[in-house]
Amino acid sequence: MKKIISLAVLLVLLGACTKNFEEINSNPYQITDESLTQDFNHVGAYFQGLLSNLQGHQVEEDLATDSFVRHFGTPTPFVSNRNNTTYYITWNSFWGRIYNSVMSPSRQVIKIAEEGGYDVFAAWAKFIQVMGLSRLTAYHGPLIYSEYGKPTTPILYDSEKTLYDSFFRVIDETQAVFAANKTYPGLKKFDASYGGDITKWIKLMNSMRLRLAIRLSKADPTLAKQQGEKAIADAGGLILTNADNFNISLYGAKMPLAVICFEWQDTRMGAGMEEFLVGLKDPRIGKYFAPAKDASLYTDHPAFPYKGIASGAYLGAKDDRQLYSEVSEDWKSVTSRRFFTAAEVHFALAEAALRGWAGAGDAKTHYEEGIKMSFQNWGAGGVDTYLADATSTPINYVDPKDSRNSYTTRSTVTVAWDETATKEEKLEKIITQKWIDALTNANEVWCDHRRTGYPKLHYVPKNDSNQDWGIIPADGFLQRMPFVDAERNSNPEGVADATTKLGGPDLISTRLYFAPAGPNFPDEP
Template sequence: MNKLIKNIALLLCISVFISSCETIDYDDTNQNPNGPTSPVTSQLFTSALTWVPVITIDEVSILYMQHITQGQYPGSSRYETLTSSYDGWYTGPIMNLNEVIKINEGPDAGAALTYGATENQLASAKILRAYYLQYMTDSWGYLPWSEAFQGVANSRVAFDSQETLYNYMFAEVDAALAMISNAAGPTGDFMFGGDMDKWAALGNNLKATMALRISDVNPSLAKTKFEQAAASGMLILDNADNLEYNYGTDATSNSPWYDNFETREDYILSVTMVENLRSNLDPRLFEMAEEARDSVHPSPNFPGGIDAGYVGAPNGAVNGNVPDYSFITSDIIYEHDFPSPIYTAAQMRFALSEAALKGWTVTGDAATHYAAGIQASMDYWGVDPADATAYIAAHPYTGIADIAYEKWVALYLNGPEAWAEWRRLDAPYLPPSPFAAVQEIPKRDAYDPSVEDNNAANYAAMVAAQGPDNIYTKLWWDVN
C-alpha cells in the first residue's frame, strides 16, 4: 500500500511539473536583449570604410616608386616582399560590403531603411567594392571572384582574368551611378557623411582611372568609358573638390603616418625624388619634405643654395643614421589627422591631358590640362603662386613623357596609383635599387603560398594564363 501511494504521489508531481512547463515561454531564452533585431548595415559599411587607408597609405608601393626609402631596415626598398596575401580583403571589407548589398537586395531591405535609402546604400557599397577590387587586381592580377564567396560549398574556385574583372567593375560602377538618388545616404558613411554627390564623384573618377588604365589593351572601351566619366561633369578639376579620407585625432582613428613616426623614424625621402625636384628647380621640394637634421647636400641647385638642407637617401641602402636625410613634411607625419588623398584635381587633370592627347572627346586640350595639373599640385602643397608660374613656364608641355613625370610627382605618397601609372606608361625612368638581389622594380604582388597549397588545379590554370607567379610578371594592361 505504501509503495502504491508513493507511486501515485510521484505521478502527481510529474503531471504538475509538466503542466507548469506548458505555461512557460522559452522563445526568448537564447535572445540577447541588447543585440540588434534587424540587420545593421551601417556598422558593416563603417567597418568596410576603415580599409581605405590600406590603399591610400600603402608603404610598399610608395617605396617602389622611390618617393621615399627606408632607414636601417630596407627590405621592401630592396624588393624583398616576395609574396603577399589577399585573404584579409575577402574576409574583411569585401565580405561586409557583400552583406550590405545582399541585405538591401533581399527581403530584409525594408528593415535596413533606418540606415539610408536602399538605392543609395547599394550604390555606395558597389562603388566602394569596385574601388577595392581595382586595387586588388592591380596588385595581384587574376583573382577569385565570380565563383568566390561560397564558403565550404566551393572553396576551390577558379580565378577570373584581369580583363574579366575590369569588365565587371565597369558594369558595377555604371549600375551604381544609375541608381543614386536624392534620398538619404548611408548612415554608416563617416568618409563622405552620406553625401551621394561625393559617391557619384568617386564612381566617375574611378571609372575614368580604370578607363585610362586599360587604354593600351582595349582602346575602344577605354575611350567610351572615359568619355562617359568626363561628360558626367564629376571629374575633379579643383582642389576644393578633392576626394579625401579624413582621420580623427584619437589613437583608434588617426593617420597611419602619425603612427609610423610616433616611436620610430623608418622612412626618409628617396634620392630619386629629391634629385628630380632639385634638378628641375621644383618649389614643391620645400613643401613635400623637411630639411635633414645632420647633413647638407654638397651641390645645391636653387638660387642662394636654399635647397642645401634637402638630402635624399640611396634606395635600398642601410641608411642607419636617418637624421642625415630629409623626412616627409612634418604636416603629414606629426599631425594626427592630415587627410589622405583618394582622387585629386592634379591627378585628374593629367588624366584629361592624356585623354586629349589620345584624341578622346574631352573639353580642353592636352597642354591646357597639363599646365592645370601642375598648378593644382602646386596649390595643394601651398607653393607660392609666383614660384608655381615660373615652374610651369620653364616646363612646357611637349608630350606623354611630360605627363608621366608630372603625374609621378603629383602622386607623391599615393603609392598604388603612382605604381600603376608608372607600370602602364613605363615613365619616368626610376633606377632599380643597386642593393636589390634582382635589380628590377616589381610589376605585381605574388600570391601567398597558401593559394597554391589549397587550390592547386585552379592556381596552375591561372599561372598558365597570366604567367609565372612572381613579382616581375606584367599584368594584363601593362604592355609597354
C-alpha cells in the same frame, strides 16, 4: 461593499501597470533592432571599416608601392637588407586587407541591404568593392571576384580583362542607383568623406571610370576610349576642383606615414623625390618633406637642404641615415588620406587628349590645371613661375654614406609645356607631374610607371631578385606581387588556374595585362 470597491481599484491599477510594463521596464540606452533600422546603423555601421581599409600601412605601401615608385626610402635594413625594396618578396599582405576587411564585410552589407530594400547602401558597398579590387589587381593581376563567397572548390580567379569588364559594369549599375536617388539622406551619418552628398559620389564614380580607362589605354585602346569618353560625357561630371577631392577619414587615428617616420624611424624622403623635386625647383618639396639635419648631406645642392634614400639601397646600421630628410611635420596633424584628387583627373584628361578621346579638351590646359590643383591642394605657392620653367631638369643623386647607391638621373624632363614636343615627350611631362602629386597615394602612379615607363625612375642599387620570386634585370623594374601563400596552400588549383590567366609565370617579372611592352603611341614615328 468596501472590499468589492477595493478589489476593483486594485484590478484597474494592475491593468495599468501591465499596460505600461514594457515601456517602464525597458532600458532607455539599449539599442533595439527597430532603432538600428531607423538610423540605418544595421547597414551603415560597416562603412567606416570598408573605407579605411582601402589603403594600407607600412608593409602594404611604404615598403611596397611607395618604394616601387621611389617616393620614400627606408633607412632600416629589414631582414638583413634583403626584402621587398630590394626585389626579394618578404611581405605580401594587401590581399588579406582587401579580402578580410573590405570584401568580406561588404558582402554582408550587400546581403542585409538587398534583403531590406536599401538599394543605395547595396550599391555603395558594391562600388567600394570595385575601389578596393581595382587597387589589388594592380598588385597581383587575376583576382577572385565573380566566384567570391561561393561554396565551390576550387575557387577560380577572374582574368584581368574579365575584372575590368566587371568593374565597368558595376560602376554602371551603382551609378544608375545613385543617379535615381540624389536626395537620399541615409548615407550622411556614415560618410565622413562627402557627408552623404550623392552628387559628389557620382563624380567619384565617373572619375574612377576615367582612371581605369586610362589604365587600359595601352592594353585595350578601343575599350579604354569608349569608357573614357563615357566618363567625360556623363552629366554627373568629374572631380575637377579640390572641393570634390575624395579623401578617406582617419577616424581619429594617426596618419600611417607619420607613425612610420616619426615613431618608428623607418622611412625617409625617397632619392627619386630628391632627384625630381630639387632638380625642378619644386615648391611642394617643403610640404612633403623636412630639411635634412646635417648640412654635409646636401653639399651638391645647398640651396635645397634635402636628402633622400634610394629605394633598394645598400644599408648598414639603421642609424646611418636617420639625419636624412624626414617627412614634413604637417603629417602629424592630418585627419584624412588622399584617394582621388582633381589633379589626377586633370592629368588623366591631358593624357586622354593626347590619345584623341572625344570631349577630353586640350592637353596643355589640363596639364597646367593639374599642376595648379596640386599646388593648391598641398598649400604650395609659386605655381606660375614653376609652370614657366623650361630649363630646370632632374639632378643626379649622391648618397654621402655609400657611393654604391648614387646614380645618374635618367630623365631630362622639364616643367613648361612645349606644344612642338612629341606625344611621348608630352606624356612624360604629364605622368611625371602626376607622380609628383601622388605622394602617399602611389597605387595608380605605380600602374602608370609600368604601362608608360614614366617617370624615368632610378633602378634599385641592390637587386636581390632571384629564382625564388623571379629575376628583375639590373635595368628593369618589379612588375607585380606574386599570389599569396595562403591561397597557394588553401586553393592551389585556383592559383594554378589564375597563373594560366596571368599570361606568364607567377613571378614578379611577369607584366600585367594593363602594362604590355611596346610604345605608348604606336602610330607616332
